[in-house]
Amino acid sequence: MSQSPKDMRSWIAELEAASELIRIDKPVDPLTQMGSLLYQSREKALFFENLPHGWRSLGQAPANVRHAALAFGATEETLIPLVAKRLGTLIPPVMVKQAPVQEVILGRGEFDLTHLPVHIAGQLDGGPVIGSGLMVSKDPDTGARNVSFHRLQIKGPEKSGILLYPRHSWKNYLKYQERNQPMPVAIFIGHHPLYYVAAATTAAYGQDxxxxxGGLLGAPVRLAKCRTVDLEVPAEAELVLEGHIPPHTREDEGPFSEFQDYYVTGTGKNPIVEYQCMTRRRDAIFKNLQNGSEMEGCVFHKLPMAATIFRRLKDVGGGPNLHNVGMLPGVFGVVIQMTQRAYGEAKNLLLAALSSEYHHPKVAIAVDADVDIFNHSEILWAIATRVDPQRDIVVIPGTFNHAMDASLPELGAPGTPLWQRHGSKVLIDATIPPPADTEARAAFERIRPRNPGLRLENFAAESSLPLVRALSPLFFGSKLLR
Ligand SMILES: Cc1cc2nc3c(=O)[nH]c(=O)nc-3n(C[C@H](O)[C@H](O)[C@H](O)COP(=O)(O)O)c2cc1C
Ligand SMILES: [Mn+2]
Structure with missing residues (x-):
């Protein structure tokens, strides 16, 4: 283990060593070109080396679950149980005096947000939006710190819009607004992905x-005091914006390429951020983060959500036989992989999954251990072949749903305390009878070939071997053959 703390530079090196990083040395225009390149790169991270004003930037890192597993030293299958376990450990941060992120300190008039390589992701986006900013704010009553993601639409050299979804930072903001005071904020950009996973974790209000x-990293986060606000930021971040969100001010914000793969939700009269200071490393690297279904933003949405729900479910009914939890594309669906101990147990877990720290889950599906939850056609197969709709599908009407679910009726508007969607939820139990009921379970025994260990390449003609080898991950990737 190296002594130096994990940061975005160690992450870039790790990606490159794993052949997961593509360097781009040709000039790229963030406003017209970068979004398209990020959108295409679902397999590899991109490192832009030639951006306007001399900037470099990292994007699509993690591009997928494989990258996220690399960041945690896990595999696709062990990732969620491992993160769930680490979420159970809290390690308080430490304060440091020397902060690389404060090598350069720029006051009002000395920095210009429009010179950052902030990109426009989608065709209908309202403008360039910082998607990689993690905002630190405090509860003015208790001083408790909160860290969360917020889209920041650039509106001028020292000003951005902000979407404050009704959760912890919004709650903090409403307290400041009540006092007619601006909320001081510090936004850090560019760090190791575990910081991003932590920021996307919704825990108890007041939990730092x-x-x-620290728990995810297995080491305390190193924090430095901000220069113009009474807040702290990670010393090894790449860049920090210090500012405040004025009370009562609302301006047009959005549309923006969002996590469900739509533009419109959240668009409206939203608060703004005014910045008075930028600090950064001398050779700071920017971080571009693109949203959209199954883009980098979704990896950060889904990972802590699945792990948090895993943590809740593992104790439902005194310890079920829970194997894994996965989120579906668009983030409103959750899949529980479990083996029921008794009839009806899956429904109990499904109810819990629909009512967690997170507003997103609307569709909850339970499947057995023999269903590969990373293969969505397997999940659809289980629904089609293991579900008696009148018994196994339950709709719960009149629930509180995620305010950015376009399929449900919207109440209130973004930027107001009444903003929500009032809709419904559905649970689908696609598990099979518990192992104790051997006879009933036997009807669902899956087909396996005789001699599953045989390998096609040992039988194919010499001339066909290259073809067989090229396709072998497809032939032998099936978990049923293992
Ligand atoms: C990629 C990504 C983008 C997000 N963008 C926003 C956003 O623009 N506004 C917002 O309020 N929450 C956004 N979130 C959600 C929250 O930051 C996140 O879920 C976090 O848990 C909320 O923290 P809090 O509950 O402590 O306030 C985003 C999450 C991710 C993963
Ligand atoms: Mn929080």
């Missing part, structure tokens, strides 16, 4: 996400 980050 830097303690969560």
């Amino acid at each position: 996400e830097f303690e969560i980050a």
